[in-house]
Amino acid sequence: MRFTTSLKKNGDFRRVYRKGTSAVRPCLVVYARRTGREENRLGFTVTAKVGKAHVRNLVRRRLREIYRLHEKDFCPGYDLVVVARTRAAVAAYGRLESEFLSAGKELGAVR
RNA sequence: CGAGUUUUCCGAAUGGCCGCGGGCAUGAGCCGAAAGGCUGUGCGUGAGGAAAGUCCGGGCUCCACAGGGCAAGGAUAACGGGUAACGCCCGCCGAUGGCGACAUCAGGACAAGUGCAACAGAGAUAUACCGCCGCGCUUUUGGCGCGGUAAGGGUGGAAAGGCGGUGUAAGAGACCGCCCGACGGCCUGGCGACAGGCCGCCGCUGUAAACUCUAUCCGGAGCAACACCGUGGAGGGGGAUCAGGCCGGCCCGGCUCCCCCGGGGAGGUGGCUGGAGCGCUGCGGCAACGCUGCGCCUAGAUAGAUGGCCAUUUUUAACAGAAUCCGGCUUACACGAAGACUCGUAUC
RNA sequence: CGGGGUGUAGCGCAGUUGGUAGCGCGCUUGGUUCGGGACCAAGAGGCCGGGUGUUCAAGUCACCUCACUCCGA
Numbered sequence: 422m423r424f425t426t427s428l429k430k431n432g433d434f435r436r437v438y439r440k441g442t443s444a445v446r447p448c449l450v451v452y453a454r455r456t457g458r459e460e461n462r463l464g465f466t467v468t469a470k471v472g473k474a475h476v477r478n479l480v481r482r483r484l485r486e487i488y489r490l491h492e493k494d495f496c497p498g499y500d501l502v503v504v505a506r507t508r509a510a511v512a513a514y515g516r517l518e519s520e521f522l523s524a525g526k527e528l529g530a531v532r
Numbered sequence: 533c534g535a536g537u538u539u540u541c542c543g544a545a546u547g548g549c550c551g552c553g554g555g556c557a558u559g560a561g562c563c564g565a566a567a568g569g570c571u572g573u574g575c576g577u578g579a580g581g582a583a584a585g586u587c588c589g590g591g592c593u594c595c596a597c598a599g600g601g602c603a604a605g606g607a608u609a610a611c612g613g614g615u616a617a618c619g620c621c622c623g624c625c626g627a628u629g630g631c632g633a634c635a636u637c638a639g640g641a642c643a644a645g646u647g648c649a650a651c652a653g654a655g656a657u658a659u660a661c662c663g664c665c666g667c668g669c670u671u672u673u674g675g676c677g678c679g680g681u682a683a684g685g686g687u688g689g690a691a692a693g694g695c696g697g698u699g700u701a702a703g704a705g706a707c708c709g710c711c712c713g714a715c716g717g718c719c720u721g722g723c724g725a726c727a728g729g730c731c732g733c734c735g736c737u738g739u740a741a742a743c744u745c746u747a748u749c750c751g752g753a754g755c756a757a758c759a760c761c762g763u764g765g766a767g768g769g770g771g772a773u774c775a776g777g778c779c780g781g782c783c784c785g786g787c788u789c790c791c792c793c794g795g796g797g798a799g800g801u802g803g804c805u806g807g808a809g810c811g812c813u814g815c816g817g818c819a820a821c822g823c824u825g826c827g828c829c830u831a832g833a834u835a836g837a838u839g840g841c842c843a844u845u846u847u848u849a850a851c852a853g854a855a856u857c858c859g860g861c862u863u864a865c866a867c868g869a870a871g872a873c874u875c876g877u878a879u880c
Numbered sequence: 881c882g883g884g885g886u887g888u889a890g891c892g893c894a895g896u897u898g899g900u901a902g903c904g905c906g907c908u909u910g911g912u913u914c915g916g917g918a919c920c921a922a923g924a925g926g927c928c929g930g931g932u933g934u935u936c937a938a939g940u941c942a943c944c945u946c947a948c949u950c951c952g953a
Contacts, residue, residue, distance in 0.1 A: 427835070429835055475853045478838090482552090482837095483840080485551095485552090486551075486839055486840050487840085489550090489551065489552095490550085490840075
């Protein structure tokens, strides 16, 4: 992921939640906030409610893979936070992919 | 062949494209004064049998005491061994269950003291309701009173050793024979728990996962421990004011300036993986395990690395993801593999 | 990493030394009223989160386990 770094600090997450816009899908919620940087910053939130440790790892890997394969479709200059909902634990890869992209399109982060 | 017991192992494989963490190398590119950093390339490596629950035991670090004892609190509980240690493991004893292979057991002490035992029942740790027997009174096929008795009745988880006899007014370990159990002594076997035998003396309810007693062990906290580096800012000390600036008419003084000290927030580095390590051979031991020799190096992240798309086998693979490290325990788990053994049936 | 708490009727909760599981609201039926509410009377509804054990007997005691929840670093 050449043009993307990860979102690390809790304060960054809170700023995106408070100041950003959101799009809700059955399996996930995407928050976005325009920053004007040259790169995107991406963070994932998968809480314990979703499942046990290996389930959460699987969900997070799939979401990261979706972003990696579609990175060229994303506009630069956004902070993005993807929150997995409970249903994401049993959802197939294709469903996560379509929901992620449609949510990104609604927020204007995807061309 | 059927039914079953038990131990151990495995924890999908191979290939293609894209992608991730760590390590090593780099006559490549960029940044930098340098150390080095970033990117790229190459090689090799990258989750488990439970990584889980955090139930025990240790290593390590800091704190306390630096000698010992007592008390409090907690843990453990037949015996012998293994181990760094353990509440773990092995062997063995006893009890219980099973035809058996075998499995399970918080398995010390209620015969030191205290407590509890509902309901039922006459009576619950000692008692006389019915019954039996004797004596007295009486209205005499009966009733009442006094006394003896624990054999029979019913209740209960439990009613005071069991069966048979002697005995007696009726009865009773009151006495006798056999059996059961407890305690004490002796003998035999065993390292020991214990087992077997003989003698003596007894017959005492259950419950310590009730208080308690006995024996043994335990200082506390935890890698977000702990150690180091640490821009700025607050603070303290010194210097220069014969350098400059501000407050000021000037001096003193204050700020600015320079140096040092300093606890240490954000952040970073170490701790961080070569270890009570793994595999194989040989020896000792019933075994757990120990010893010798040879070989091997096998994750170390820090928002936290294993995913996506296919192909083939055999279907769409179970439970499930390291975070300081080891030894155990417990719990979850798909398809399987191997060894040993028991019972039944049939045949030889 | 460490330490607590809770689970009982549809809902909210009681239930010490083990001894027949209760309260309030709700529900059903009947009464009262012209009718409803309130009130009165009667009633149904529980494998005490799950498993194993100790005991004559377990919601209660012990161990294992599941779920929810809180606190400290």
